[in-house]
Amino acid sequence: MKIYNTLSKKKEEFIPIEEGKVRMYVCGPTVYNLIHIGNARPMIVFDTVRRYMEHKGYAVNYVSNFTDVDDKIIKKAVEEGVEASVISTRYIAECKKDMEALNVKPATMHPLATNEIGGMLDMIRTLMEKGYAYQAEDGTVYFRTRNFREYGKLSHKNLDDLQGGNRSLLVSGENQKEDALDFVLWKPKKEGEPYWESPWCEGRPGWHIECSVMSKRYLGDEIDIHAGGEDLVFPHHENEIAQSEAANGKTFAKYWMHNAFLNIDHKKMSKSAGNFFTVRDIAGKYDLQILRFFMLSAHYRSPLNFSSELMEAAGNGYGRILNSVDNLNFLLQNASGREMTEEEKNLAKELDGFTAKFDEAMDDDFNTADAIAAIFELVKFANTHAKESSSAPFLGALKGRIVELSDICGLKVEKKEELLDGDIEELIAQRQAARKAKDFARADEIREELLNKGILLEDTREGVKWKRV
C-alpha cells in the first residue's frame, strides 16, 4: 500500500510502526457553527482510508479532535450571551449528526481540547525547560521557532522566505516576540473569556498545542499517519511537528496526508464570498450518500468543484449502483436455492478480478476514483449475468461483492425494506388488471397517480417493481 507523504512529496510504501496496527490522527473541526461541505471532505476521505485499512486487516486507532476553545467560539458565545461550552457542546452534537448521515464512522476517540489542558501545560513546561519556549512580559508563552532546526520540513518553506512574507508581523505590535516566526503556546485571558490557571498567567492555549498533546496522549509520541486539509500544512502542522519533536525528541508522524479543497465556482468557499454551504443545507436537497459518492469520485489530492449539476450527475451514477443491488434483491426473492451451475461457478470466479482492480486502485494512494470505476464494472457484470433463472447462491455472490466493495467506500447501497401501504398495493393490482384488459389509459392514470405519491413503477419481465423517488 502506497501513501503520498507531504513530508517527502512522494508516494511511499506504508510500513506501520507496530505490525498490524495503525495510529492515525485527523485534525477535526472548530465547533462554532454547523460544519460546511468543505469540512466534510477530510471526514469522508480519511474515513475511507480508515475503512480500507481495516478491510486490509489493520487495527486502526483513529483519533480526531474537536477544537472547543477558540476566538470564534467565544465570539459566538458573547453574541448569544451564553458560556462558550454551550456553543461547543451544541455544535459537537450537530457535527456528529452530520457525520452519521455521511456514514462517517465515529473515531476511536474524539478528544476535546478543553479536557486536555493539563497535558498542554506539561508539554509547554517541557518546551521551556529545553529552551524551545519563553515567556513574554504579558505572560504569553511563545515557541522559539529558530531553535527547531527542521522547521519548514513539512511545508518545504525556507525560514528566511517566511521571514520576508511575515514582515508585517514585525511592525504589528507583537514586539514581545523574539522573532516574527515564533508562535503562541499559551496566551493571557481577556475579560470575559474562559481561562485556566497556569504557571505563566490565567489564560488559554494557542491553537497548535492541542493537537500535539492529544495525539501524544491517545496515540503515543510517534504515530503512523497525521492528516487534515491542505491548508493546515502551514502553519498548523508545521508547528505541531516543531512542538512535538522538540518536546518528545522523536519523529512525530511518519506519514502526513492532506486533502485538497472542495471549491465552489472553482474558488475556495468563504462566507464573505457567499459561496458557502453547510452539510445541513445539502442534506435538505440530496441524500448525503450522494455527497459522499461525489467526493470519492475524484482523487483526494485534487481540488474538486461543487455544483448542483455535478451533484445531479453524481446522484444518477450512484443510483445506478443502487438500482443494480435493488434488482438483485428482487431476483433473490424468488430465486431457486439450488447450487450454482458450472457456468455460474465460472462467472463467480471472475468476481475476484473486480476486487483485485479495486484493491489495486486503493493500494495506490487511495485512488477512490479508480476504485469506484471497478465497482461500476462489477455492476455491469452483475446486470449482464443476473437472470430470473439464476440460482440464489449466484445472485447472492453478485450482490455480496457489490455491497462489500461499496461498504469499504462507506457507501450504503442497499435500501431498507419498506412495506407498501395497502392502498398502494391495491392500486398496483388495479393497474395490472387494467393492463390485462388492455385499458392502458387507466393503467397510465394509476401509474401517474402513484408517481405523484413518490412511487415509481417499472414493468420488468419478472413482474412489477416499484421504488420511492
Added chain:
RNA sequence: GGCGCAGUAGCCAAGUGGUAAGGCAAUGGUCUGCAACACCAGUAUCCACCGGUUCAAAUCCGGUCUGCGCCUCCA
C-alpha cells in the same frame, strides 16, 4: 514578491514512458402496450500551446498561456 498545484471528449474524472479506465449527458438498436430499468453499438488519430530528449511521451526536460492554492484564522 516567495513557494506550490493543475489544464485529458458536451460535463466530471482515472491514467505519469509503450500507444487514452469509469461515470453523467446525448445518439442508434434490443426489450416494453408506451415508459422506466437493463443490455448492445459507435462516440477524444488524440491529452492547453511551442520546442526538446527517446525506437516510443498525455506521461520526461525547457519555455509560453490560463486557472487555483499556501505564505494570515481556515478542512
